[in-house]
Amino acid sequence: MKKYMAGLLSAALVGSTLAACSDNGKPQSEEAKKASDKAAADNVNPTGLPIVKEPITVTLMYPREPAHGDFDKMWFFKEIAKRTNINIKVQAIESAGWEEKKALAFATGDLPDIFFSGLTVKDENMYGPQGLLMNLKPLIDKYGPETKALFDKYPEVRKTFSTPEGSIYTIPTFSDYKRDTVTVRPYINKRWLDNLGLKVPTTLDELYTVLKAFKEKDPNKNGKADEIPFTGLFNGSASIPILSAVGFVDSRHDVIKDKYVYVPIQPGYKEYLIYMNKLYKEGLLDKEYFSQKKEQVLAKEKNLSVGLNGDSGGYTNIGSGNLDQFIILPPLTSSVNSQKMARKQPAYQRWGTFAITNKSKNPEAMLRLVDYLFTLEGSLAMRAGPELGVVSDKAGYEYVTVNGVKTFNTHFEGYPSFYDFRQKQSPVNGPFYNGQTIGDYLTYNDPMQVWLTNLIMSSGSVDVARYPYPEVKFTPQEQEKIASYIDMDSYADQMEAKFIMGETPLSEWDNYIATLKKMGVDDMIKIRQTAYDRWNSVK
Template structure:
């Protein structure tokens, strides 16, 4: 999922990312087999038997909404209750919040073979601001870092097995090309709740200045110039920051870059894999961002992503626009500002295009699976019991616990459905809905379970959030790559190529936008990436895409 993907957020988002939904819900939003079937009866019986396990170590990136409330996920209501139910005490290991530092700790953990029992990461991702295994999940299995789960799920995870049997497309997404299942996945099933990120703008500033909602890059330029020059925050100072976009926000499903038809990584154009940062259109994007930066429209701090700094700029009414998550952005700031500045109104903006009337191609819309999952490490001495423990989340009782928290504390049952309590949906001033819910669950970002559409529709409590779902759903997302995976032979080469290329392109992105590197050197930059082996990486992705389509 930054959080920006972090909320996605980042990008853990971001970055993990970084994430919302369930399909085929029963009355209470669960994904159980219909009552009365023998499979359901068997699963219910097995579900009621806690695993014979006393403790687990669990590595997982933290989230800003949780870290602002507690030191560890062990303090979260959901995990406290899960310990009572299963008898399993979990010792959580959280890396730093920022993705580069988290990835560094992850790499060290893998290299030293100092493995916890469970490792939750973005195993299925091959690029982006997330913590991932270089070379992909099949390599992690072949490197003997994590366990292949197919047989274990078939024998000991009746709840997840039922879901995968009922949704073969989900099984396709969580498997490698070789057919290996490597993690208990975070899943979203319903189209309408796979959309949760996009451009956002201060509608109250637009109204004050008599401006219409921008839909093209040129219209955005006009609006941002007005934000800078016409004092929309009304304090008599020229202190407005028209827009904040950092590297992670540029990269997360191309909220502005997509106007040129490209993204910041691999994409497909009618089945042909391409790489966005070497396309001619990328130069045009960089030229525009360089112009915005030189004219003071793009926040000068964009080169050093910092969530706390972003929050401060938004909540002190300095910032006019950004790209944000629906819950961890629009919803969060609405909650934080409702008493402080009642006129504050951050809303979704359409994904911009170059020509008025064009349909946006790029936008954020997740697949049912986004690559995030909990894998069992080879150091785990109780893999069967760990599988049973993880499987609890995919049953009826686990559905309620992981989506809603604790009955009577964070939700109540009404007419067979879980309803979030007012304390969650209308928290005190200074606390966002996401932060209030984070005391009980991880449902507002990700975890190994199926996110319920019933939860999501309640969580998006503000009208601005409901409208955002409609606005951000407009792009065709036809060029988005599915979660393809390289083969074992390809994985090491691909990881080596992409790691070096992404490091270089990130460096040059900042230099081009800030004017440290003149855009006249763009062709030299492309040749450099070509010399680093990008065509080999594209061929690997092309082959992986073709294999994925044959799964």
């Protein structure tokens, strides 16, 4: 813990000095500060709405996207003021200059009361211990029942956002929409399988048989050998379906039974390399796999020339008239691993990270505000904007029922899309809870989204998903050491490509391992295990 705090004390003195100043910049007496703090706390209703008895005005620094509307006229802020008695004055910073302006605000102490978005892990780790961001843990315990319930439901999120000593400086957007817990979604061409009389593969051996048939048996029935059996992006997600079949859910950093695993030195990883080398050598893996960009992969998918695309994710280029041609490849097993698994997305997003700065005179009210945004009502205001008829009779959402599921029928006349309408009326990217209810509201009446949801859920990947190595906090000394290992990962990347393409024979595996050991892989493993143990000890 002492190591974690090292190097931050001098900046903390600056933060504490700034915090003890009054509006006119003169030092505030301890008695006056206590009286002011008590008055602010007494103005807060402990439960229900409005949040404060007498209206207050607070400042929010926010990264403005080009599609955002005028924050002063935005429906969200007017509605929040009406519901909570909290008037939010937005200091809008164009997203292109956000990092520079944010850094300047922290350096000068010219901070807003709160942030809704735009804070990074580095910001949290630096400005929290310095005292520029408040420790939210005591406030959550007293004023944040929704927040506390979400942290309790997802202890891994609490661990990630807690410091080793138990402080919490930022609160993320929570997201546990079931479909989105799995973001590696390899599409396999079901029509080609049907044309060849093949079943959906469930093992690596079966996948090899399928890919070989895709190459040799003209599955698109055009009389040309123009099919690409397997494509994707090197260092994208295309490797994950193969790696998960041999026991890993990440290509670098995994955790198995609470033990950190550096994947590139594992025997199972060697099996992955042997398999991928076989695919590449036989022309089953796209020859452009190591050089192509996402746009090229999506173009091949759009042309319906791909048998398996390992890098589609949630954004597919498949035309709506061809949706029935693809399904999602289910988790595979292999001769070295009989357990199905998939990579699980943690139940948070950092693009909606909330924080209270040391400038806030109303921290209790600010915590109650973010807690309100985690309710269904508050989350809808942040993410969905106004209902149809509230600001326009031609734009907004209305509730309908589709196949027994309550969802949105969206209207956006005068706007390019419903998302564009929402960004004119609400920040959209801010703290909220993207649970099953809101997920269904926003997706279930969109045929493309319903198709995607059904494919993901029917693939079985959600049921067997597990987390890889989490987002841990390193001490400054650990961080400096970890940064020095960048050459190790570069070497592992280079050798992965060389092994797969056959430029380096797999008989050189032992020499490859020896080189990584010389580069310090054993020390790196110890550092990451220590950081994981510290993360895992947070309660």
